[in-house]
Amino acid sequence: MRNIRSIYVPRRQVIRGLLATAAFGATSKLWTGCSSDSATSNSTTESGSGTGSSDQPLVLGFLYVGAKDDYGWSQAHALGVKEIGNLPGVKIVEQASVPETKDVQEVMRSMIDEDGATAIFPTSFGYFKPHILEMAKQYPAVQFFHCSTLWEAGMPENIGNYYADTDEGQFVAGRVAAQTTKTGKLGFVAAKPVNPVIRNINSFIMGARSVKPDVKIQVIFTGDWLEPVKEEQATNSLADQGVDVIGVHVDSPKVVIETAEKRKIFSSGYHADQTDLAPKGYLTGTTFYWAEFYKNYVDMIKAGKKVMDGSIPRVIQGSMKEKYIKLAPFGPAVSEAAKKDAEDAEAKIADGSLLVYTGEIKDNTGKVRIPKGTAYKMTDPVLDKIDWLAEGVQGSVS
Amino acid sequence: MAAEAIGWWGVPLGILAGTLRSSAPFLFVSLGECLTEKSGKINLGLEGTLLMGAMSAYAISYLGSEKWGMSPAASPWIGVLVAGCAGMVLGFIHAWLSQQPKVNDIAVGIAMIIFGSGVAFFLGKPFIQPQAPQLPFFELGRLMSNVPAVQSALQISPLFLIGVGLAPLMSWFFKSTRPGLFIRAVGDSPDAALAMGVSIKKVRMLCIIAGSFLAGIGGAYLSLVSPGSWNEGISSGQGLMAVALVIFARWNPVQCLWASLFFGGTQAVGPALQAVGVDSGIYLFNAAPYVLTLLIMIITCSPKRTLSGAPGALGTISG
Amino acid sequence: MSKTPQSRIWIANGLGMLSRYNWRKIAEAIALPVGALLFSLILFGIFCAFCGKNPFAVYGLIYKSAFGSWRSFQGTLLRAAPLMLTALCTALPARLGLMIIGNEGALVMGGLGAIAAGLLLSYGSITPSPEQLQNVSGIPSAGVLLGMALAGIVAGGLWIAVVGALRHYRAVNETISSLLMNYIAIALMNHLVGGPIKDPGETIKASSFSLPEMNRLINLPTTRIHYGLFYGLIACVIAYFLIQRTTFGFAARTAGGNVKAARIAGLPVGKLTVMICFLAGSCAGLAGMAEVAAVHGRVNESLVAGYGYTGILVAFVARYNPIACTLVAVLLGGILSSGGALQRTLDMPDATALVFQGLVFLVILFSESLYGRFRVFKEPIAPIAAPPLPPSSSTTVSA
Numbered sequence A: 001m002r003n004i005r006s007i008y009v010p011r012r013q014v015i016r017g018l019l020a021t022a023a024f025g026a027t028s029k030l031w032t033g034c035s036s037d038s039a040t041s042n043s044t045t046e047s048g049s050g051t052g053s054s055d056q057p058l059v060l061g062f063l064y065v066g067a068k069d070d071y072g073w074s075q076a077h078a079l080g081v082k083e084i085g086n087l088p089g090v091k092i093v094e095q096a097s098v099p100e101t102k103d104v105q106e107v108m109r110s111m112i113d114e115d116g117a118t119a120i121f122p123t124s125f126g127y128f129k130p131h132i133l134e135m136a137k138q139y140p141a142v143q144f145f146h147c148s149t150l151w152e153a154g155m156p157e158n159i160g161n162y163y164a165d166t167d168e169g170q171f172v173a174g175r176v177a178a179q180t181t182k183t184g185k186l187g188f189v190a191a192k193p194v195n196p197v198i199r200n201i202n203s204f205i206m207g208a209r210s211v212k213p214d215v216k217i218q219v220i221f222t223g224d225w226l227e228p229v230k231e232e233q234a235t236n237s238l239a240d241q242g243v244d245v246i247g248v249h250v251d252s253p254k255v256v257i258e259t260a261e262k263r264k265i266f267s268s269g270y271h272a273d274q275t276d277l278a279p280k281g282y283l284t285g286t287t288f289y290w291a292e293f294y295k296n297y298v299d300m301i302k303a304g305k306k307v308m309d310g311s312i313p314r315v316i317q318g319s320m321k322e323k324y325i326k327l328a329p330f331g332p333a334v335s336e337a338a339k340k341d342a343e344d345a346e347a348k349i350a351d352g353s354l355l356v357y358t359g360e361i362k363d364n365t366g367k368v369r370i371p372k373g374t375a376y377k378m379t380d381p382v383l384d385k386i387d388w389l390a391e392g393v394q395g396s397v398s
Numbered sequence B: 001m002a003a004e005a006i007g008w009w010g011v012p013l014g015i016l017a018g019t020l021r022s023s024a025p026f027l028f029v030s031l032g033e034c035l036t037e038k039s040g041k042i043n044l045g046l047e048g049t050l051l052m053g054a055m056s057a058y059a060i061s062y063l064g065s066e067k068w069g070m071s072p073a074a075s076p077w078i079g080v081l082v083a084g085c086a087g088m089v090l091g092f093i094h095a096w097l098s099q100q101p102k103v104n105d106i107a108v109g110i111a112m113i114i115f116g117s118g119v120a121f122f123l124g125k126p127f128i129q130p131q132a133p134q135l136p137f138f139e140l141g142r143l144m145s146n147v148p149a150v151q152s153a154l155q156i157s158p159l160f161l162i163g164v165g166l167a168p169l170m171s172w173f174f175k176s177t178r179p180g181l182f183i184r185a186v187g188d189s190p191d192a193a194l195a196m197g198v199s200i201k202k203v204r205m206l207c208i209i210a211g212s213f214l215a216g217i218g219g220a221y222l223s224l225v226s227p228g229s230w231n232e233g234i235s236s237g238q239g240l241m242a243v244a245l246v247i248f249a250r251w252n253p254v255q256c257l258w259a260s261l262f263f264g265g266t267q268a269v270g271p272a273l274q275a276v277g278v279d280s281g282i283y284l285f286n287a288a289p290y291v292l293t294l295l296i297m298i299i300t301c302s303p304k305r306t307l308s309g310a311p312g313a314l315g316t317i318s319g
Numbered sequence C: 001m002s003k004t005p006q007s008r009i010w011i012a013n014g015l016g017m018l019s020r021y022n023w024r025k026i027a028e029a030i031a032l033p034v035g036a037l038l039f040s041l042i043l044f045g046i047f048c049a050f051c052g053k054n055p056f057a058v059y060g061l062i063y064k065s066a067f068g069s070w071r072s073f074q075g076t077l078l079r080a081a082p083l084m085l086t087a088l089c090t091a092l093p094a095r096l097g098l099m100i101i102g103n104e105g106a107l108v109m110g111g112l113g114a115i116a117a118g119l120l121l122s123y124g125s126i127t128p129s130p131e132q133l134q135n136v137s138g139i140p141s142a143g144v145l146l147g148m149a150l151a152g153i154v155a156g157g158l159w160i161a162v163v164g165a166l167r168h169y170r171a172v173n174e175t176i177s178s179l180l181m182n183y184i185a186i187a188l189m190n191h192l193v194g195g196p197i198k199d200p201g202e203t204i205k206a207s208s209f210s211l212p213e214m215n216r217l218i219n220l221p222t223t224r225i226h227y228g229l230f231y232g233l234i235a236c237v238i239a240y241f242l243i244q245r246t247t248f249g250f251a252a253r254t255a256g257g258n259v260k261a262a263r264i265a266g267l268p269v270g271k272l273t274v275m276i277c278f279l280a281g282s283c284a285g286l287a288g289m290a291e292v293a294a295v296h297g298r299v300n301e302s303l304v305a306g307y308g309y310t311g312i313l314v315a316f317v318a319r320y321n322p323i324a325c326t327l328v329a330v331l332l333g334g335i336l337s338s339g340g341a342l343q344r345t346l347d348m349p350d351a352t353a354l355v356f357q358g359l360v361f362l363v364i365l366f367s368e369s370l371y372g373r374f375r376v377f378k379e380p381i382a383p384i385a386a387p388p389l390p391p392s393s394s395t396t397v398s399a
Helices: A002-049 A073-085 A102-113 A125-138 A167-180 A195-209 A228-240 A254-262 A291-302 A336-351 A381-385 B007-022 B024-038 B046-066 B075-098 B105-127 B140-144 B148-153 B158-176 B178-188 B190-195 B200-224 B238-248 B253-267 B269-275 B282-286 B288-300 C005-021 C023-050 C055-066 C070-095 C103-123 C130-134 C141-170 C174-194 C228-245 C247-257 C259-264 C269-296 C307-317 C322-346 C351-370
Strands: A058-063 A090-095 A119-122 A143-147 A159-164 A185-190 A216-221 A245-249 A266-271 A282-288 A315-318 A325-327 A368-370
Touching (some): A058 A073, A058 A102, A058 A291, A073 A090, A073 A282, A073 A291, A090 C322, A102 C070, A102 C322, A119 A125, A119 A291, A125 A143, A125 A159, A167 A185, A167 A195, A167 A266, A167 A282, A167 A325, A185 A195, A195 A216, A195 A245, A195 A381, A216 B269, A228 A254, A228 B148, A228 B253, A228 B269, A245 A254, A254 A266, B007 B024, B007 B148, B007 B253, B007 B269, B024 B158, B024 B178, B024 B200, B024 B238, B046 B105, B046 B238, B075 B200, B075 C351, B105 C351, B158 B178, B158 B200, B158 B253, B178 B190, B178 B200, B190 B200, B200 B238, B238 B288, B238 C174, B253 B269, B269 B282, B269 B288, B282 C174, C023 C055, C055 C322, C070 C103, C070 C141, C070 C228, C070 C269, C070 C307, C070 C322, C103 C141, C103 C174, C103 C269, C103 C307, C141 C174, C141 C269, C228 C247, C228 C269, C228 C322, C247 C259, C247 C269, C259 C269, C269 C307, C307 C322, C307 C351, C322 C351
Parallel strands (some): A058 A119, A119 A143, A143 A159, A185 A216, A185 A245, A266 A282
Antiparallel strands (some): A282 A325
16 A cells, blocks of 8 residues: 555645646636627627617726826826716726736736727837737727827727827926026936937926026936836935936836935926925926826717727827826925916917927937927927937936 | 035945945845744745835824824834834744645745735735825934035934844844754754754744844835835835845844845945946846846855855755 | 454455545545635635625636636636746756746746847848848748747756856855846846847837747637647646656756765766756746747837746745646636736725735645645555455556
8 A cells, every 4th residue: 555655646736736727627618608608799799889879888998007006107097097987878997007918918808808898098108019909900899099109000990099298398397497406417317218208308408408508417217117216326326416406207206206305406296296295395297187088088989989980080199288298386496487487388388389399409419310490299200219318418328 | 405516426425325225124134034044944925024014114104193193203113113013924924834844935935925015015005195204314424524415325224223233133142142042953953952942833933923023124114214105116126135145144144234235235336327427238237236146156155165054954945 | 353354355455446546645635725725715705805895706706707718718828828837947946956036037038039039030130120121031930930949948048057057066056046147137138128139110118129920929729829838838748757757857856855865876966957957947938938929029128027936936836746837827827817807897906916816825835734634535544454455456666
């Protein structure tokens, strides 16, 4: 009997695991017959005809890359979604902390098949390629709205884009910063050298230099979207170098703003109003108001409009004029003159007489990037290709 | 606010400041792990404990001063205490589970990372946005210099000083006290400990719980001192690295202190260099602590001698 | 004196026959993990009840979204695929007594190797010029994928082989060195895609160039499961036979049991260590290749999704048994799928999934200690007077 048992010892685990999961597998197979058929037939009818009818609620699916309460990018979206969640006839399905892997596709699929979503809003840049492209191909009747301007001709027709350009907000914030700085040195704590971040740095310094042409800005890239320890060290290092206004573009600017306040220097925020975090040093900040977009989309989709036939515009893009972004209320350190100046600049931007990207603009190696006489509107796709840092930025993108 | 630029002096200063500011979590976790490992068990779950500590300290500090009417000077300290206690609870689970027969302590540790961070994230949601009162500093720099950069670099947290003091104390405890001897005996040769009439289970239980208490305090340092905020990325692997530092430090508490200071300092190299304009290869600079640690290990280790100080009963993995 | 000697012999024979199949052990092997799973569900149910959710709704949802239908089960398998491979990265060296947690790093290196090979074979360059992008080479996609798989295997393998070599020749602790190498690999990847191998056309997320559509790893027909799942299953089966049925595996297990004894027996411990580590790393590297070839089509930070760290846990729960790794990976895939449904349907926070995962694994790990504790599963002591079993049934092999 002893030797009989000895054969089984190394296999015990195998059998254990095998049977345990075989049980799962078997039941799932057995149950396929009765559950999956009905589920799929339901979902196809829903996604096919459910859009226009009023008795079924409009189901919208939202995906976030971070937690819904990260006090950053994802939270800004989630707050916008909260506002449309109360609208009659709208049902929201949300999933947070979805990594940019195959998971994204699985989550979108579940939202469509199981929850009956007819429009999907994946809010992270990284979801677009390949995940949204792939799912849009597989579900041609479902509309996908991605927060970016990445759609190009040849990509599936059921993808729409929406985006709030922050350049104008950063430009005005830069003007405020230039009028507040005493050392003439600005700092910027950034996550990664990618286009949206680079544009925010550039427009910040361009705004600052439009007031004081000799202002410089030192950039520190922390390397990731959420790196609290590095963000703190970066802010301190900048303060050590005599920087007295700090701009920020990381996922959650809280640490940077708080550290700046501890070092008794000024800060310019991002994502949301952070006045409470730095009651003395907070100047202003670019804040998103995604709810405008989402309300707009709900109205259009309810009216039976579709991005596939062009009744919903391919790209909905806007900035200060459309109130998609706003400047946060000015902090006490902002002088009356600077406030007045910022309001003037805002007005000029809104009526189109001031364009942020007006040549001549050089990069920080002295090369002319936008020649004299050329000016780009915020919606120009050329701007999405910017991968250089503007004159006055101390830092490099690689 | 009229700070003159200090130029390249910013690099050594930044590293010094980084050392003083961000090595404390490594220090507390590695001391806690040192105590745990001396008794012959590994607790990889301290990453989860660190997060739990950070969350509960911040939550108590905030709730205490805002909702329960405590003074903002007292509530962070109560937060630190609660963080330690939260750590003890997780430590108890680890200690109890990892001492069941046939249960691997490393596996339990990894499961505890998931569980601990899960609970911390779950309970921590409402505390990401509000601001909690922070622990005070000793303004050491005020006495020595007028330069704000130096003043800020030399802001020393009392919690850090406690950690620094704890290292030699723990070393003395292991070497010269009876309980210290028991712990070493349990870790080195459980049989001998049994013969001495020591309960292996009880000693290990106490060591793991005490170690987790320290790790919880390390978490409190993260959320109440530096960076002084609670969010879900606050630890970013520091707990795991601290566990690794114990091996690096050869299970010697005083060397844990040096290792933690070294690691905290190297972490500041990247941002400090970028601030003075060295900005190519940011990712490689950020990896500097890991590369340096690995290099030092390669240089100092030798196959000819075994690691001195390694508890004999440690890391015996059995399938 | 027994009254019915005949029946006693029968019973003894019967027990003997049954015990060949060791039914009590099998029953134990089923009952304990299932019981552990049920118990963790009860605990989680209590947790949910505290959060104001109906536990039974939660159970139904978990089942439905993880295993309830073929389409949801596919999602489970998809999530399980990379975990099987990364689990082997810990499970194989564990047989040698090495604790390696460098899975994430090996996966990233495998992905880097694979994308380099894939781009070289498709376009002739890792950073192809616009002209090169226009003409994809004539190498059939199977060839390109094979090249990618080999490159992934070699890159991941070498990465962990270094850990093994450092362990053997410099006595550097393998756990800490492999952990450090994770961070180094991720930094290296970020550096490369941020500069040297960057696709300048991609401005939103620093990435390498993309593989051409035709050279991607495709899905199994009529499913959405890519062939990476097969890589995992095959690698686990091969690993099982390698460890349990070959002299190489025997040597490794011997060395794992007692290094000194293995040295005395003349086993090349150093070579064994490096080779096992290479194999381990190559499994994780293959996972990286599958992620790149089937999911992302390129390399960027999305490749770091925690598959490596989850793989460690899978290896432990499976007790380093490669076959069990596949099943534990499927279980975990199911838990991961159901975590999403809890958020979408019951509006629970994202961290709920972590709590659930942690609870399940803690309870399953605890259940390990219960083996042999229950009387029901114990072999009854054979009757003293029982005659020896018939010769035919006693020709058992002793391992």
